[in-house]
Amino acid sequence: MFAVREEEGALDIVQDSMLKLAEKYGDRPAEEFPMLFQRILQNTIRDFYRRSKVRSMWTTVLSAFSPDGEEDHDPLEPSPPTKDQMAPTPRKASFCSPRP
Numbered sequence: 001m002f003a004v005r006e007e008e009g010a011l012d013i014v015q016d017s018m019l020k021l022a023e024k025y026g027d028r029p030a031e032e033f034p035m036l037f038q039r040i041l042q043n044t045i046r047d048f049y050r051r052s053k054v055r056s057m058w059t060t061v062l063s064a065f066s067p068d069g070e071e072d073h074d075p076l077e078p079s080p081p082t083k084d085q086m087a088p089t090p091r092k093a094s095f096c097s098p099r100p
Helices: 007-025 030-063
Strands: none
Touching: 007 030
16 A cells, blocks of 8 residues: 555455466466566556556646646546637528420
């Protein structure tokens, strides 16, 4: 918990590390587990910080597109078109009677 400063994130990291250890190194001797687990845990913590850095960068960039500081605005959701962007209403075609 000390590495990420939030209990929920720390528990996720430990769980992911244990799953990786079991899936990839389950056939290794038990004596290697502490060393392998330590390395996997360190790499998972690094991945956590790497992802959070990218996530915060995109959150900052995309928040610039939210109108009036609106918290719930999804920048990937298309906004309704303005009057300038709306297509003109089609005119009804007037048919002339055929000439004889």
